[in-house]
Amino acid sequence: MARKYLIETYGCQMNVHDSERMAGLLEQAGFEATSDAADADLVVINTCSVRERAEEKLYTRLGELRMLAAEQGRDPIVAVAGCVAQQEGAQILKRAPGVADVIVGTQQIRRLPMLVERASAERRGAVIDLDPFDDVTWPLGVTRRADPVKAYVTIIEGCNEFCSFCVVPYTRGHERMRPKADILAEVRDAAATGHREVQLLGQIVNHYDAPDAPGCDFTGLLEAIHEVEGIDRIRFASPHPRHVDDRFLATMARLPKICRHLHLPVQSGSTRVLEAMRRRYSRESYLDLVARIRGALPEVALSTDMIVGFPGETDADFEETLSLTAAVRYHSMFSFKYSPRPNTLADKRLPDGVPEEEKTRRIVALQALQRDIQSGLNETLVGQTVDVLVDAASRRRETELSGRTSTNVVVNLPGPIAWIGRTLPVRVEPWNASNRCARARSDNPGPVSDTSIAATAPSRRPVMRTWSRLGSRDSRPSSACTALRARLSSTCSICAGSARNADRLSNARVSMRMPVSISRRNISSIPATISFRLMSLGWRTCLRLKVSS
Ligand code: SF4
Numbered sequence: 039m040a041r042k043y044l045i046e047t048y049g050c051q052m053n054v055h056d057s058e059r060m061a062g063l064l065e066q067a068g069f070e071a072t073s074d075a076a077d078a079d080l081v082v083i084n085t086c087s088v089r090e091r092a093e094e095k096l097y098t099r100l101g102e103l104r105m106l107a108a109e110q111g112r113d114p115i116v117a118v119a120g121c122v123a124q125q126e127g128a129q130i131l132k133r134a135p136g137v138a139d140v141i142v143g144t145q146q147i148r149r150l151p152m153l154v155e156r157a158s159a160e161r162r163g164a165v166i167d168l169d170p171f172d173d174v175t176w177p178l179g180v181t182r183r184a185d186p187v188k189a190y191v192t193i194i195e196g197c198n199e200f201c202s203f204c205v206v207p208y209t210r211g212h213e214r215m216r217p218k219a220d221i222l223a224e225v226r227d228a229a230a231t232g233h234r235e236v237q238l239l240g241q242i243v244n245h246y247d248a249p250d251a252p253g254c255d256f257t258g259l260l261e262a263i264h265e266v267e268g269i270d271r272i273r274f275a276s277p278h279p280r281h282v283d284d285r286f287l288a289t290m291a292r293l294p295k296i297c298r299h300l301h302l303p304v305q306s307g308s309t310r311v312l313e314a315m316r317r318r319y320s321r322e323s324y325l326d327l328v329a330r331i332r333g334a335l336p337e338v339a340l341s342t343d344m345i346v347g348f349p350g351e352t353d354a355d356f357e358e359t360l361s362l363t364a365a366v367r368y369h370s371m372f373s374f375k376y377s378p379r380p381n382t383l384a385d386k387r388l389p390d391g392v393p394e395e396e397k398t399r400r401i402v403a404l405q406a407l408q409r410d411i412q413s414g415l416n417e418t419l420v421g422q423t424v425d426v427l428v429d430a431a432s433r434r435r436e437t438e439l440s441g442r443t444s445t446n447v448v449v450n451l452p453g454p455i456a457w458i459g460r461t462l463p464v465r466v467e468p469w470n471a472s473n474r475c476a477r478a479r480s481d482n483p484g485p486v487s488d489t490s491i492a493a494t495a496p497s498r499r500p501v502m503r504t505w506s507r508l509g510s511r512d513s514r515p516s517s518a519c520t521a522l523r524a525r526l527s528s529t530c531s532i533c534a535g536s537a538r539n540a541d542r543l544s545n546a547r548v549s550m551r552m553p554v555s556i557s558r559r560n561i562s563s564i565p566a567t568i569s570f571r572l573m574s575l576g577w578r579t580c581l582r583l584k585v586s587s
Pocket residue numbers: 197198199200201204205206207241242278
């Protein structure tokens with residue numbers, strides 16, 4: 039019987055793509071995928087160290103895996119990959135002794151299957167490979183792409199910028215360009231396997247300079263990819279503000295497959311803080327650039343990254359971050375509280391002096407402002423018909439699909455699975471409580487916008503689904519819900535009715551996802567197994583409970 043592997047991924051799109059590559063390598067070596075750690079012979083944790091909290095997740099997860107192994111009497115191989123592996127190396131074995139068998143750095147993932155075999159054969163002490171020297175070519179056809187519509191394609195690895203807060207140059211190494219021929223071969227392969235969108239990845243994509251095609255920069259690469267038949271959309275992450283030039287903007291405006299979205303990390307609105315961050319642009323030059331972008335591409339959506347509480351950031355500096363945010367009006371923003379990262383210049387030279395509660399106050403204020411901006415921008419979509427590339431079943435509701443506009447707004451709409459991979463015209467309608475069949479939302483981090491969408495695409499399936507609350511400690515359940523609750527057994531197929539979870543279940547506020555509306559009339563026809571989401575426990579997973587007949 040084939041051995042099973044599970045890869046758990048934290049962090050950015052680069053990590054997601056590295057996981058796709060590791061999955062391909064493991065399947066070549068005879069492993070089969072599983073989604074359950076309890077069933078896996080190999081668990082790979084692909085880690086992120088860009089923030090302290092992301093790094094802590096690794097140690098929490100290693101502790102959980104140790105408990106799972108003890109409870110089940112199984113001992114899977116555990117491999118730690120990614121940025122924390124590269125950064126911490128053998129320290130991981132000291133902080134979480136006896137769990138990890140393999141530690142593989144960011145530039146040695148190609149060797150993962152071999153390291154796993156060695157660890158399986160020896161089973162004493164961990165096998166560690168953190169060699170930082172890797173060439174950036176990748177064999178065609180090995181990557182196991184998790185997404186049927188969107189294909190990640192790496193064009194650059196590493197970074198030479200050494201922004202003072204950033205750990206990436208230490209974990210991903212110096213900047214290395216992938217050959218243009220290699221990139222184009224992968225894009226054609228993605229198109230041939232049905233992927234409609236490519237997303238080009240690199241720490242600074244617009245620093246690209248083809249090692250095998252003199253004179254071909256990022257703009258030239260975009261032009262070449264635009265010619266590939268079968269690819270409808272091209273995205274990239276992330277350009278650096280310092281390298282955005284007018285030729286690039288004119289090319290973006292000219293080529294329709296390039297999505298109307300630019301992720302333009304700014305990090306702070308204060309020139310003083312930007313200097314301390316070693317970003318090499320000022321507030322003024324960034325705002326000038328935004329004006330030039332909007333001149334060349336009036337319909338473009340901008341998103342950004344922002345850090346609050348950087349060492350030395352004063353109230354006045356933070357006010358400049360707020361005013362820059364208000365001036366640019368980003369469609370979305372990834373915002374973080376500063377935390378010192380090992381080896382970085384800021385960690386070595388700049389005391390982390392902004393108190394934690396002040397960082398919290400600032401991030402709350404920034405996110406509130408961004409939410410307002412985002413909601414306002416989403417409202418402007420109402421009444422418009424937008425092209426949506428449907429890319430997945432919705433994570434928010436069963437029987438709904440999810441897709442993105444060219445400007446990277448996420449849209450949920452009702453429709454059949456067969457629509458995945460198609461670009462559909464979708465009309466945006468005002469939010470209406472009785473018309474909850476679909477809605478649009480912008481990306482991280484704001485809440486869902488109260489804007490609903492109706493698809494004008496052909497023959498859509500009626501939505502036969504509702505959420506019904508079965509009642510809680512704080513609210514009176516409806517009579518239909520009381521009748522249904524009486525039919526529930528307390529046995530959960532996941533926790534197998536453990537006393538602790540049964541107790542938590544009986545106290546939990548429960549919402550139910552049903553294929554039909556509940557009423558006294560149809561209650562006897564409710565299916566024997568239904569999915570529940572335990573709202574008050576914050577569990578994301580839908581547990582399956584049995585309904586007694
Ligand atoms: S440009 Fe700066 S923030 Fe971006 S990866 Fe390089 S060092 Fe990090």
